Amino acid sequence: MTKESLATLNTQTLIGHTDRRGRAWHYKSELQGERPNHYPGAIPVADVRERLFNWRAAARPVAVERPATEDDATHRDADGNPVRWVVDPRRRAIVREEDPDGTVFGVFSADYVPHQYGEWLLENVQHILDDDLSIASAGVLRDGAVAWVEVSVPDSLRTPEGVEFRPNLLATTTLDGTLATTYKRTVTDVVCDNTRNIALAERGPQTKIRHSRYEKLGLLSARQALEVVYTTADAFAAEVARLCAVPVSDAQWAMFLDAWVPGTDPRTGGELSGARKAAAERRRSELDDLYRNDERAAPWRGSAHAVVQAVNTHEHHVRALAHGSDRLQSNMRKMVNGAFEDLDVRAWHTLEGVLQPA
Structure with missing residues (x-):
C-alpha cells in the first residue's frame, strides 16, 4: 500500500491516455473535485504547470540556538536559560516559497540548489514533445518533496512474442535530497505496469544532474537524453525475443x-x-x-x-x-x-x- 492518501493520488497526480490504457488503480472520481485527474489523451503542458507545478521552492537561512547573556538573548530555552538564534551561513533549508508554515523538505549545504519542477521537469521536457511524444503522467508526492513527468508514445506496442509495452522517458527530481534530477528511458509492461530499463541488452541511457550551483542542464544535453525514447522500442523488443528463445x-x-x-x-x-x-x-x-x-x-x-x-x-x-x-x-x-x-x-x-x- 502507498502512504499517499487516495485524495492526494487523485489530485496530485495526472494520468494520460486513459482511452487506450485505462484508469489508474487509485481512480476515485468523487475525490477529484470538478477537474478529473484522468485524461483521455495527452496531458496538456499547461495543466501540469497549473495543477501541479504552480509553486516554487526557496532556500531559507538556518539558525542554531546558542547560549546567550541577558543582554543579547532572543528568547529562553526549555529550562529558562537565556539563548539566542545564530544563523549558520553553511546551511540552508528548502521550503515552499509562499508557505510560511509549510514542510521543510531538507537542510543542505549552501551550495545546494533546488531544481524547480516547472523548469527542470516541464520546460526541458516541453522542447521534445511532438506528434509522437506526449506527457503520459505527472505527479507531486511526499507533500511536494518528489515530482515527475513521464513522456511516452500514445499507443502501446506489441512484440511478436505477445508482450505489450510502451517506451517512456522519465524526468524526475526531489527537494529532500533523496535523488539527483534524472532523465531516464524506461519501458512499462502494459499488462502488469512493471517498469524495465533495458537491463539485459544494455544499460538504459540516462542523465543525472546534482542539486549544485556548479551543475547546469543545457537544452541540448536534455534533448539528447530524451530522444533515446525513439530507440527504446527496438532495444526492448530484441531483449524480449532473446529471453523468449x-x-x-x-x-x-x-x-x-x-x-x-x-x-x-x-x-x-x-x-x-x-x-x-x-x-x-x-x-x-x-x-x-x-x-x-x-x-x-x-x-x-x-x-x-x-x-x-x-x-x-x-x-x-x-x-x-x-x-x-x-x-x-x-x-x-x-x-x-x-x-x-x-x-x-x-x-x-x-x-x-x-x-x-x-
Missing part, C-alpha cells in the same frame, strides 16, 4: 528458485530456521505462483522471459517491504537509481548459472 524446464526453474532464494544461511552454510526459513518459503511460493499462474509471467512459462518477469513482478508488487515503507515511492526510487536494472541482470545471471552449470 531461451527454454527453461520445470527442473531448471526449481533449481533457479534454490539459487535465488536459498534455504541456507550464506554466512554459516547451515539451514535457515524460524522466521527466516518461513520468509524464504513464502518468497519461493510467491515467485512460483507468479511464474505458473499469473498473467504477468505465466503466458511465457518455460522461457527465460517468464523467469525475469516473475522476479521483476514480485519486486514491484508482491515482496514484503520494511514496516512503514511506501511501495509507490520505493518503486520509483528503484527505477531511478538502477535497482530494477540490477535485479533483472542478477536474475538473468543466476538463471545462466542454472542453464549452463560450471
Whole structure:
C-alpha cells in the first residue's frame, strides 16, 4: 500500500491516455473535485504547470540556538536559560516559497540548489514533445518533496512474442535530497505496469544532474537524453525475443528458485530456521505462483522471459517491504537509481548459472 492518501493520488497526480490504457488503480472520481485527474489523451503542458507545478521552492537561512547573556538573548530555552538564534551561513533549508508554515523538505549545504519542477521537469521536457511524444503522467508526492513527468508514445506496442509495452522517458527530481534530477528511458509492461530499463541488452541511457550551483542542464544535453525514447522500442523488443528463445524446464526453474532464494544461511552454510526459513518459503511460493499462474509471467512459462518477469513482478508488487515503507515511492526510487536494472541482470545471471552449470 502507498502512504499517499487516495485524495492526494487523485489530485496530485495526472494520468494520460486513459482511452487506450485505462484508469489508474487509485481512480476515485468523487475525490477529484470538478477537474478529473484522468485524461483521455495527452496531458496538456499547461495543466501540469497549473495543477501541479504552480509553486516554487526557496532556500531559507538556518539558525542554531546558542547560549546567550541577558543582554543579547532572543528568547529562553526549555529550562529558562537565556539563548539566542545564530544563523549558520553553511546551511540552508528548502521550503515552499509562499508557505510560511509549510514542510521543510531538507537542510543542505549552501551550495545546494533546488531544481524547480516547472523548469527542470516541464520546460526541458516541453522542447521534445511532438506528434509522437506526449506527457503520459505527472505527479507531486511526499507533500511536494518528489515530482515527475513521464513522456511516452500514445499507443502501446506489441512484440511478436505477445508482450505489450510502451517506451517512456522519465524526468524526475526531489527537494529532500533523496535523488539527483534524472532523465531516464524506461519501458512499462502494459499488462502488469512493471517498469524495465533495458537491463539485459544494455544499460538504459540516462542523465543525472546534482542539486549544485556548479551543475547546469543545457537544452541540448536534455534533448539528447530524451530522444533515446525513439530507440527504446527496438532495444526492448530484441531483449524480449532473446529471453523468449531461451527454454527453461520445470527442473531448471526449481533449481533457479534454490539459487535465488536459498534455504541456507550464506554466512554459516547451515539451514535457515524460524522466521527466516518461513520468509524464504513464502518468497519461493510467491515467485512460483507468479511464474505458473499469473498473467504477468505465466503466458511465457518455460522461457527465460517468464523467469525475469516473475522476479521483476514480485519486486514491484508482491515482496514484503520494511514496516512503514511506501511501495509507490520505493518503486520509483528503484527505477531511478538502477535497482530494477540490477535485479533483472542478477536474475538473468543466476538463471545462466542454472542453464549452463560450471
